Amino acid sequence: MMRTRPLKVALLGCGVVGSEVARIMTTHADDLAARIGAPVELAGVAVRRPDKVRGGIDPSLITTDATALVKRGDIDVVVEVIGGIEPARTLITTAFEHGASVVSANKALLAQDGATLYASAQQHGQDLYYEAAVAGAIPLIRPLRESLAGDKINRVMGIVNGTTNFILDKMDSTGAGYQEALDEATALGYAEADPTADVEGFDAAAKAAILAGIAFHTRVRLDDVYREGMTEVTAADFASAKQMGCTIKLLAICERAADGGSVTARVHPAMIPLSHPLASVREAYNAVFVEAEAAGRLMFYGPGAGGSPTASAVLGDVVAVCRNRLNEATGPGESAYTQLPVSSMGEVVTRYHISLDVADKPGVLAQVATVFAEHGVSIDTVRQQGKDGEASLVVVTHRAPDAALSGTVEALRKLDTVRGVASIMRVEGE
């Protein structure tokens, strides 16, 4: 029953991921053909530097003219692994206009302008798949879009950036400070020379936008995501976390508000209990925790980056798109029917762990407690430690709106008896 005309794949970008996609397409051609129901062949590879040696790829397939490649008209699937906003966006929409479906790993573009891509795909009757854009090899987009399509997702919380998890894991396990752990991550190739996109949470925020949009069937853009990096997490924070039976992770958290009328998406470091499944995610691994009304609590775990894992996700999508084409059908498109507003960080309900340096004299705790009460923030635990006329107060709050919590901290800073706010960290996962 296998048809003989092969399905044609055009590859845009041939770096770490693209070259692995090309390699697997060649070495596993028979398996891919059997699973799709038709052979699939690499029809062209657009690169910036055509002179670079690319083992295993027929040199006649290499071109620098990506636009001409996506316009050829005989391409079934365009695989976009160049990243960034332009020229990726124009190449993708041009591919749709010329009758190709698209598999993309481009989280930045999907987070910033996914709606444009979806609209173009739909207009031209093509598929847009992007499993590789979030959490590398971990099947996550498909489970959220398809497996949980009959359920109501209330929360998605995950470690979606391997670089920062590697750094935080090192700090936790060795007691190292941020810079020392970053240096090790850089030396081992886990962090890029300019680590800003990772450590400042931009990468995770793009993924949070994508996950929130899918989970809640609404549009969430990068700008809607609250973002705090993890460069200010200290060894002292880890020591505090340990005292609470917690560790610290950079989390992407997408939540439906309790009343169901809005959603939030945020990225920031947070303490989570050691008993939480995300606490044991080590090194550069990713894991995403999903809470759904009927399914309960699910977790998806695996390598979040790297050439081979990302290529696995890309090729899973290539197989799906090829199957759809043989069926003359398309897979699920954008699902944004709920049109839920995205609330600001101030409306997020969370908990704070606050360390204060205070004067070591009677009445300080009463003063501090009054400030919390005035802001409607209920205190869970307080720990007081005195040393040489100085003292520290560690306060862990109950759940309250983030605006009330940050208002509390602002008021605490103005107290004469508070010498300084040593650290503020949100507490999640309880």
Added chain:
Amino acid sequence: MMRTRPLKVALLGCGVVGSEVARIMTTHADDLAARIGAPVELAGVAVRRPDKVRGGIDPSLITTDATALVKRGDIDVVVEVIGGIEPARTLITTAFEHGASVVSANKALLAQDGATLYASAQQHGQDLYYEAAVAGAIPLIRPLRESLAGDKINRVMGIVNGTTNFILDKMDSTGAGYQEALDEATALGYAEADPTADVEGFDAAAKAAILAGIAFHTRVRLDDVYREGMTEVTAADFASAKQMGCTIKLLAICERAADGGSVTARVHPAMIPLSHPLASVREAYNAVFVEAEAAGRLMFYGPGAGGSPTASAVLGDVVAVCRNRLNEATGPGESAYTQLPVSSMGEVVTRYHISLDVADKPGVLAQVATVFAEHGVSIDTVRQQGKDGEASLVVVTHRAPDAALSGTVEALRKLDTVRGVASIMRVEGE
């Protein structure tokens, strides 16, 4: 763009899972319609006891004639949640013959005769989906069949039975014996009055057959799966496991042989290191670890049973099947093109942890070590403990074929100096 004729779902069985499917279809009808692109309605519910009160289900939908229901001809999707081989099999094939696709949670039937169901589905151009048959709400079948369709899976290892995991977790955390932990599981509703299917590994073996078939694109039937229950695991075994930095889990393990020419599937209790992600799967949760060539190591975790979680999986499939019907397409069918043989347990390469009661005199260790060597089994560690003229030897082997290991144990039993083999446990996950 929404079409007005609703898609019609017939429900076979209205127990814990079926009633939850019906409830969610009613309460979340608008969401399901938006996600499918057409309304979906419950068109009939076949039950054995029509007089039982079923809250929320229109009594006019209830019938005892399941055959007439699947033969109606206007049904789009038949949801089979009655379980067992017959009448489920005949009802499913009859549904295909009458133009309906099928969503099933029936692991026993799929493991015993999945090929017949697939052939019937294909012949009649219908879909057969069964996410709920393995690991309840955890998206696993779809990730294996679709997300990893571009990769090569080498191993699937998981905790796929919640009852036995609950029992083993209790034994581990409280030091209880098997019977005591089983009694608690029964009292809490985690174990059935007759727990045989769970504790003897039949349930897990059915799931192993399904997973192996999908992972390796070949046919694996229940009879191909080696099966050992966990009723003989003792508190002493857990003590030994702890000494090795391990715990004990009932595992379903599906592996591709190192030479790629065959596969194996097995269910048995095994020691796994506490550092392995499966070791921290507590209570009645399920988790499945997947190793693929490009993706690396993935894990899927969540509730493995229960009405709501299973209904979530069923409804995800209902949405997928409905989308396919609107597309006039079908999803992926059986993929068994590799036709790999299933090897017997003797050919599985694994490790043993063996506790021997031996005479406390010189030369015993030399005798024992000779037996291992004669069977080509290399010893990793030996621990000797003497007490009152008796002594125990705990031997942990390196990896060897299971036949060589069991041959070794048989020979050890015949040694005069070996008073008894106190326990044998396989060691996995390293």
